[in-house]
Amino acid sequence: MKPNNLVEMLDRTVKKFPQKYVLMWKEDGVYQSITYETFWNRIYNAASGLAHLGMAENDKIAILSNSNPMWGITDFAAASIGAVTVPVYPTLPAEQVDYILKNADVRAAVVENEEQRQKILAGDAAVECIITMYPDNDFSPGNSELTFSQLEAQGSKNEIPNWEERWRKIGRDQISTIIHTSGTTGKPNGVMLSHGNFLSNVEAVQFWLIELVPDDLALSYLPLSHVFERMAGHYTPLSVGVTIAYAESINTIQDNLKEIRPTVLTSVPRLFEKVYAKVQEQIDNGTKVKQKVFNWAVEIGLERYERYLQSPINELILGEIMPKELRRKWKIADRLVYQKVKSELGGRIRGMVSGGGTLNPDIAKFFWAIDLPILEGYGLTETSPVITTNPMVRAKAGTVGKVMPNLDVRIADDGEVLVRGPSVMQGYYNNEEATNNIFDGDWLHTGDIGELDEDDYLKIVDRKKRILVLSTGKNVAPQLIENAINESSYIEQTLIVGDHRKYIICLVNPDFENLLPWAKRNGIESGSPEEICRHKIVKDLIEEEVKSHTQSFANFEKPKKAVIIGEEWTVEGGELTPKLSMRVKVIEKKYKELIENIYAEDSSAVEAVASVDNG
Missing domain, CATH: 3.40.50.980 (Rossmann fold)
Known part of the structure; x- marks a missing residue:
């Protein structure tokens, strides 16, 4: 019962x-x-x-x-x-x-x-x-x-x-909490969640995700004020008898991972992006032999992952997805590469859950390749929060998984994801108008554009209000491009702008932890972060990083210019929400003059060239 x-x-x-x-x-x-x-x-x-x-x-x-x-x-x-x-x-x-x-x-x-x-x-x-x-x-x-x-x-x-x-x-209908939205587009609303909202989500997640057992040890570093951490990193483990260890802070997470040696971990994508970038940087700075061995091991892991996606369920359950020769190579790769990366995360993790934002598919595949299963999900504060998640059996990178078994999801005519079910909120506290605006009967409008593939896995394209419409008529989903650029070890966060413009550009907030040592190695000895970002070789580096990480996109989806923002974006500065999502309107307003000048300069250059040609 x-x-x-x-x-x-x-x-x-x-x-x-x-x-x-x-x-x-x-x-x-x-x-x-x-x-x-x-x-x-x-x-x-x-x-x-x-x-x-x-x-x-x-x-x-x-x-x-x-x-x-x-x-x-x-x-x-x-x-x-x-x-x-x-x-x-x-x-x-x-x-x-x-x-x-x-x-x-x-x-x-x-x-x-x-x-x-x-x-x-x-x-x-x-x-x-x-x-x-x-x-x-x-x-x-x-x-x-x-x-x-x-x-x-x-x-x-x-x-x-x-x-x-x-x-x-x-x-179950009794209100348990009022959690305020992050306020990326205006004043935050108080989301009313009941005991039943949370319990229905806990029950669905346990059915669909990593099967937690009492012997598990979970490391918690997201604040409990974050609905994802409260449900997935708090209520769900407590319902089973798991031990939860709190990290000291985001800055000590690497040390705490080694101290605690957790078996499960929940996180927003940024932590996984940082781990990925650090591993890539270490390999790039290693010997040619080290690079060759690492790349070979990742290829073996990816081959295993592809077999995992294609294998029948009974083979997955029995672990019979690798032929003898691949198994032999995989064991060598595990000893030479996978175990070393795993040891940096404590050495015992059997599953990681990513939520609170979109994870780059290449990063997800990388973790699967090195035998660190990463299960991406999707949800909202208004849905307590999980709507979909990748199951441990057949997780598909590049998607946010399958719909929770007690929820219904449909895609509206304009591509918006709609959801209904027992984990959907009771409404916004003292805001009937906002409540009425987000509901259509018992269907909740998520505000996200998504699509279901042939296996009913959901893929989120972007926020509905963030789709950029270029003056050429092309539509650009900026989140996918931003995630790709953020793979760079020298880039912390990226904002794509260009709505109603002919092309897009990107504002880049550097990862100074990696950029400053690189600058020193390349002859830039001193100066503030802002001064360092003004050096030509730094600008060239960031331009090249943006270019290389957007090669797979269509031409109209590739930023024509990368602009380095020398000051760090922070929660205190107002550019980020507490869960480290960008406040797009705040950033665009803060750098409005800069953005206008960039487009004006390019327009003037085009006109000057046209004048010379006509002359």
Whole structure:
């Protein structure tokens, strides 16, 4: 029998594995751990503490923090009393935090530290209580403020009577959380997701994706405020009894991979792009022999992957996809190449899940080739989030997989992907107009253009609003081109522009981690990143990288010019969303004059040539 709510889901796991580690996190340079039983007891104390403060059913409680045990404790504690959590990205500036708190009618906020606390105090949202997880030594709380330890202590002295009876009454239709969209095209909307929305997605993912087992160890580095991490990296592992280890930060991910040695990993495409670029750079800087061996090994892996795609299901299940000679070569390639790359990721990963953005097919095939299965999926905050994913048996690179077994998907006449089913949101909080605009009956408009292939695997082309229409009448899907260019180890992110122009150009944000050492090796000794980007050899390098990575595209899809942006695009600067997606309108507005000048210069050059020819 299926659980009625997320708390009941966790309760079942706690009863199965009370002494098993549920979470691991770094503290004072050493990984600490907590068992499922202790985790559950702390949830009870926190729930009692929240109730003692007056929090009740349908009250909104914000969580403004990086991932840590108290994030999950707060999440389940709030859920157990029927309250609604409002996760907020800790990277957001104070004014955006204040907007979310007001938009969701937040009554209480649980914050990580003094930095996040100050964001609450800087605004004028009607937050009645602030709870700080890690207070400073000189922490001086105001009225209705306390530390997380004090919250738990108050709860242990004022336990909720009939707590289990209370949370068992919570049904699947009860709102669990309000998650705000990233706001790439305007003000963020608060997506209302119920217990049932999440549970239906957890159940579908377990059926379709990597079959998690209690012995698995998952590394979590995306913030829990990200809906993909919350469902795939938090609720799903907890439903099985998996141990979750938190990475310290995105900057320490490589060290944490080696320390934790996870068996499964969920990530947005950017991490896989960085790993791929780093491996390619190491090979490019290696000896000719090393390059030859590596390329041979990848070819063997790709041959195995092609057989995997074409083999009958029974052969896949039994592992009989390689003839004797290919198996012999594959074992040699595994020893010489695959194991060395795997060791950089901890050496034990049996499956990786990519979501939150489109993964370049060549990168996906590369990981499959070196025996690191990568399963790409697709979804939205509004769908809790997974709509499709590649199954472990026959994952097809270049697609986002097959539709979840409890969802329906159809392609509209204009190519837009529509979806309906139990994981689709209940609507936008306090925004009936936006809710009505995104629904057509019970079908939700995703805003993405996609197509289903002959095997019913979905391929996402681009955002509907991002399709560029050139003055020549040609349509350009920029995301595919951007992903191809981003394969370069010298390029962090790319933005294709050119709507209603004759041709497209690209704005390039360099990967300074690789570009600066390259510049030094090529005689550019000093200067700021902006100054280095103005050197001709750097411009030539980026132009060549863009050219080489877009060779397979049609001529009208190839950028006619690459413009280096010397300043880094960041969340704080407003160019990126908290999940590191580009805010296209913000970037285009910021560099509007630059873009206009580039097209004007090219137009003037054409007119000058025409004048000379006519003369």
